[in-house]
Amino acid sequence: MEQSKSACIVLVVMFLLFIYAEPAVQAISDIRNGQAPIALDVFKRAPSPTNLRAYEDTLREQSVVANAVRPHLQHWRFEVMDDAGKNGLIGRDGWLFYRPGVRFLVEPWRRAGEDQEPLRAITSFRDQLEARGIELLLVITPGKESVYPNRLTRRASEAVNGHVTTFMDSLKKSGIEAVYADASAESGGDESAYLAQDTHWTPSHARDVARRVAGFAIGKGWVQKGNAIYDERALTIERHGDILRMAKSEPLLKSYTPEKISCWQVVDRTTGELYKDSPDSPVLVLGDSFLRIFQLDEPKNAGFIAHLARALQMPVTSIVNDGGASTLVRQELRRKPEMLKGKKLVIWEFVERDLRFGTDGWQIVELPD
Amino acid sequence: MVFSSHIFIFYFLPLVLLIYYVLPARRNLFLLIVSYIFYGWTDPRLVLLMFATTYINYVCGNIIYRAEGDPIRRKRALVVSVAASLALLGFFKYFGFLEINLNYLLDTIGAPLIPVLQIALPAGISFYTFHCISYTVDIYRGEAAPVRRLSDFACFVALYPQLIAGPIIRYHTIAEQLVSRKHTFEKFSSGTALFILGFAKKVLIANELGHVADAAFGAETPTMIDAWFGVTAYAFQIYFDFSAYSDMAVGLGRMIGFEFMRNFDGPYRSESITEFWRRWHISLSTFLRDYLYKPIGGNRLGPRRTYINLAIVMLLGGLWHGANWTFVVWGAYHGALLAWERWMGKESFYARMPRPMRIACTFVLVLFSWVLFRSETISEAVNYFAAMFGFLPHASGTPLLAAFLYSPATLCMMLLCAVLVLNPVQAFDWVNKLTWPRVALLLVLFTYSLANLFVQSFNPFLYFQF
Numbered sequence: 142m143e144q145s146k147s148a149c150i151v152l153v154v155m156f157l158l159f160i161y162a163e164p165a166v167q168a169i170s171d172i173r174n175g176q177a178p179i180a181l182d183v184f185k186r187a188p189s190p191t192n193l194r195a196y197e198d199t200l201r202e203q204s205v206v207a208n209a210v211r212p213h214l215q216h217w218r219f220e221v222m223d224d225a226g227k228n229g230l231i232g233r234d235g236w237l238f239y240r241p242g243v244r245f246l247v248e249p250w251r252r253a254g255e256d257q258e259p260l261r262a263i264t265s266f267r268d269q270l271e272a273r274g275i276e277l278l279l280v281i282t283p284g285k286e287s288v289y290p291n292r293l294t295r296r297a298s299e300a301v302n303g304h305v306t307t308f309m310d311s312l313k314k315s316g317i318e319a320v321y322a323d324a325s326a327e328s329g330g331d332e333s334a335y336l337a338q339d340t341h342w343t344p345s346h347a348r349d350v351a352r353r354v355a356g357f358a359i360g361k362g363w364v365q366k367g368n369a370i371y372d373e374r375a376l377t378i379e380r381h382g383d384i385l386r387m388a389k390s391e392p393l394l395k396s397y398t399p400e401k402i403s404c405w406q407v408v409d410r411t412t413g414e415l416y417k418d419s420p421d422s423p424v425l426v427l428g429d430s431f432l433r434i435f436q437l438d439e440p441k442n443a444g445f446i447a448h449l450a451r452a453l454q455m456p457v458t459s460i461v462n463d464g465g466a467s468t469l470v471r472q473e474l475r476r477k478p479e480m481l482k483g484k485k486l487v488i489w490e491f492v493e494r495d496l497r498f499g500t501d502g503w504q505i506v507e508l509p510d
Numbered sequence: 511m512v513f514s515s516h517i518f519i520f521y522f523l524p525l526v527l528l529i530y531y532v533l534p535a536r537r538n539l540f541l542l543i544v545s546y547i548f549y550g551w552t553d554p555r556l557v558l559l560m561f562a563t564t565y566i567n568y569v570c571g572n573i574i575y576r577a578e579g580d581p582i583r584r585k586r587a588l589v590v591s592v593a594a595s596l597a598l599l600g601f602f603k604y605f606g607f608l609e610i611n612l613n614y615l616l617d618t619i620g621a622p623l624i625p626v627l628q629i630a631l632p633a634g635i636s637f638y639t640f641h642c643i644s645y646t647v648d649i650y651r652g653e654a655a656p657v658r659r660l661s662d663f664a665c666f667v668a669l670y671p672q673l674i675a676g677p678i679i680r681y682h683t684i685a686e687q688l689v690s691r692k693h694t695f696e697k698f699s700s701g702t703a704l705f706i707l708g709f710a711k712k713v714l715i716a717n718e719l720g721h722v723a724d725a726a727f728g729a730e731t732p733t734m735i736d737a738w739f740g741v742t743a744y745a746f747q748i749y750f751d752f753s754a755y756s757d758m759a760v761g762l763g764r765m766i767g768f769e770f771m772r773n774f775d776g777p778y779r780s781e782s783i784t785e786f787w788r789r790w791h792i793s794l795s796t797f798l799r800d801y802l803y804k805p806i807g808g809n810r811l812g813p814r815r816t817y818i819n820l821a822i823v824m825l826l827g828g829l830w831h832g833a834n835w836t837f838v839v840w841g842a843y844h845g846a847l848l849a850w851e852r853w854m855g856k857e858s859f860y861a862r863m864p865r866p867m868r869i870a871c872t873f874v875l876v877l878f879s880w881v882l883f884r885s886e887t888i889s890e891a892v893n894y895f896a897a898m899f900g901f902l903p904h905a906s907g908t909p910l911l912a913a914f915l916y917s918p919a920t921l922c923m924m925l926l927c928a929v930l931v932l933n934p935v936q937a938f939d940w941v942n943k944l945t946w947p948r949v950a951l952l953l954v955l956f957t958y959s960l961a962n963l964f965v966q967s968f969n970p971f972l973y974f975q976f
Contacts, residue, residue: 144942148949149699155953156702157527159960163520180521190553201516207964214961222919227967230913238913246907247914249730290910297909 163206170205179203215390226388232293237384239340242284243293245494246301256304259467259496260311262503263489266471267317269508270487276363279312279319280354280490281305282342282431285335287493288324305493320357322350322490336400338382341434344404348448354488355452363486364423367455371416371447373405378440404440407447416447419456424449425480426459428490429466437461445490458484466491467499471506478509511551512971513758514712514963522548523762526670530766531693538665538688541766545668549634556632559598560668566594567642568663571649571656584650591646599639602631607833634674636830640797641667645681647801654682662688671762675755675971677773677793680800684768691767701764703941703952708757710955711937713962716751717969718923719743725914727884727894731905737897739915739924741877744884746927749778751972752791757937772938778931781868782858783847783875794830798823809852816852821845831883836891840882847875869932 168178179199186192201207218224223231230238250256267277283302290297305321312319324334324346334346342350358364379399386394407416426432426446436444450456458480462469466489474480481487491499511518526544533540550557570591577583609626616623645663648654657663666688672679726732726740756773763770777790787795799808803823809816821842828841851858860871881898885891896902940948 145945145949148946149695149944152944152949152952153695153699153702156706156956157524159956160519160524164524188550188554193551193554197515197517200521204516204520204964207516210961211964214965218965223917224919226965231917232913243910243913244728247725247729247911248907286910293910294912296912301906301910303906 163204167203167205212390212392215388216393216396219388219390219393220396225384228387229384230293233295234292234337236289236292236337237339237382238286238293239284239384239494241498242286242340242492242494245284245304245497246286246290248497250304250497255497256308258503259308259499260315262468262471262505263312263317264315265505266489267315270481273481273484275481275484276358276361276486277317278354278358278361278363278486278488279317280322280350280428280488281309281319282322282350282490282492283324284492284494285340285342288334302493304496308496318357318361320350320354322353336382336402338385338397338400339434340383341431344402344435344443347431347435347445348405351445351448352452355449358424358486358488359453364453367453369450369455370410371407371451371454372410373451374408375403375405376440376443378402378404380439404435404443405448406440406443407451408442415442416450417456418446418459420458420480421483422455422457423483423485424453424455424457424488425474425484425486426457426488426490427466427470427474428459428461428488429470429492429495430461430463431492432459432461432490433463449488457488464495465500467495468501468504468506471508472504475506475508481508511548512969513755513762514709514969514971516963519709519960519963527765537766538659539661541670542661542665542668545665545670545673548670549668549673552633553630559602559632559635560638561664563595563598563639563642564664564667565660567591567645567667568656568660570594571646571663574646574649575656588646588650592643595639595642599635602629602635604829604833605629637676637678638667638673640678640801641681643801644679644797648680648682648685654685657685657688669763669768671759671766671768672770675752675759676791677756677759677771678797679770679793680797683771687768691769693767697764697767697769699944700941701761703761703944703948704757704764704937705761706952706956706959707937707941708754708759708761710959711750711754711757712971713959713966714955715923715927716747716754716972717966718920719747719750719927720969722915722920723747723884725911727890729908729911731902731908732894732897732911733904733908734898734900736908736911736915737894738877741881741884741894741898743915743920743924745778745873745877745880746924746931748880748883748972749774749931750927753937755971760938774936774938776931776934776936778873778876779869779934780872781865782851782856782861782872783844784851784856784858786872786876787844787848794827798827802826813853817849820849820852824848834886835888836882836885839888839891840879843879843882 164180168180171178182199183193183196186196215224215226219226219231225231225237228240230240230243232238263277263279270277283305286293287302287305290299290301309319309321322342324342332345333343334349335342359366379401381394381397381399385397408414409416426449428445432445434444436442436446446457446459446461460470460473460477460480462473470489511522513519522544530537530540546557546560549560570587573587574584574591577587606626606629609624613623613626645654645656645666649656657666666679666681666684669679723740723744726736726743729736729740732740753774760770760772771793773791773793775789775792777786780786780789803819806819806822807815808819811819822845824841824845825838826841828837828839828844831837831840854861858868858872860868863871878895881894882891885894893902944952
């Protein structure tokens, strides 16, 4: 077959059309929206490396064409190429997993001394609390990939977690009490302790862990049961899991049936109102999105915190920061030291992968006197 | 700036092509300006460093040329140009490495350590240093005359298509093109085709397999199968990444009238390591041959000296890739294999096997070298070798690695790569005959690659780090 001049013309014309169309469409769209073309933003700031990166990111993220194509391609890649996006992994039987969680289990500690950083930060925090007469109880939440590795890959058969086992030993040696919120202790039945499409636990497992933590604290004599009586109100919600939502594809969400989730809201028997935190509680709870789910978002007050309060028969105080349980929650506590007033116990929850991937690492945070 | 980025494809390239073809004159000056913008996009201060190297070599080139009857002056100017270029390269690339190793020695004898400077490596410095060296050496050898204008020389050094990761352009091969070059529609269309193929190789193959290789090399204890799978994925990644850059560079060059040398010629079809180096990163291997191997004696000083020269060239070639012992050992490994094959009469020790076996054996030998190349430290490489030969005990998380490695899409991709690398017709030749079916395929590839670009995060070329 010979070289075709007309084919070459078509190739060049189409190529030029592609590369000129995107900026043209963008400029038209910007002007129609009553603003100057974003391409001109480059002249608005000094050409420093930071500004140039920001400009490049803006062009990419605000691209009308890219934003129109991205969700459909992401959907296609999800269905055809098993690509659940930057943070997702597709497991078996409709289960989705969070990539950093799997990396935590598969990869070694990278930097020298990296494995010691969490222990140093926790010990420092424990010592500062101890000086104030406050006890510390850690709740280490496994990722779902630790509990259900066989739903990620057929090759894995039993629960895995080398790093946390070692870490728990180190905690024990340092005299720090911790509860490992694994599912094996109470999930005897068929019900899963984790949601299939989500990184988080189910409401029933959150409730089980809350009861276990409350029992541990009471057993240690750190707190005594209060007088408040809470009831449970059963309800079912439907939602797409966060791993699906991370793919940022509307067509993908539409192609998935939302998970039906049985929840139990915690209701104050006396007032009939939903559970509320109390700043005067002797218990302060710090944690990440595992405390947020079902508690601060739909259906509200059906998460770990409300069920902990129910098991302790008293309201608690809480600081919740998505992905920020390693350092950010303690930094917030430093900004609000009055939250420690009258406290006897701090319960600090974090997901195990944060031992390596916690936002801002494991800084030592000095609490004000 | 990266070729496979939103800003390059949709802003930089359209604007450059438009202005370039509208300009009636001083196109090299325009190319120089846009090349500096392209280069300075990472950090505008780096342009000053590049200009300093350019200026020194331009002045030295003129001195060498004008001092025709004064061999000492010529030699001095050459030494100054080469030494200055290498000194800058040495400082930015190797100073920290030297300090770390010196500290290691000081630590062993209990002496106080010296503070280690944190020096950021300017992108492309290894490449443009070689461009500069080729300029003064070519003039010294009488293979080329110096350029008249500083802006023309600066354009040669900074020319954006080949600036960051080659191919390494030798001055005498491009001197005439700098002064006058032909712009033809055939050249533009084949350049477009090559650019699209390179773009597709990078976005659709290299970036995808990069995740697989990263997972395998990042794992604590990969199984034997995982380790082999991972290093094979890396072999494909580095080939499709680096050759993609070269294809795009040559393609972009053709769009503005330049013709750069071919940098790859189906390296994984090689039947020996000697052949591999004739097909892999050709611009580097020929540069090292002509500007290092031959000047230190080549094969003219007897067999023993030839082996030593080969080892020196490959060691330095390894070190050129990065200031790390892994690259030194990588170079030494290739040097040893080349010397061995030279000793065997330019034949591999498996030369008697059937052709497919010879190709497979060469590929396996190359895979071993990629373990060194990909690992961040020697101990990581040793660990990975241990995994490849089943000597690594498994950690509890080991089975989960499968989730990163063996999706149906990845397996299909690996199969496709195997077919592509063994195909005798490579991208460079494929674009020479653009028929309707090929053009249709190119347009589909371009559309799909662009769509994938929108969902991928920033993913620079592997050779940017060198």
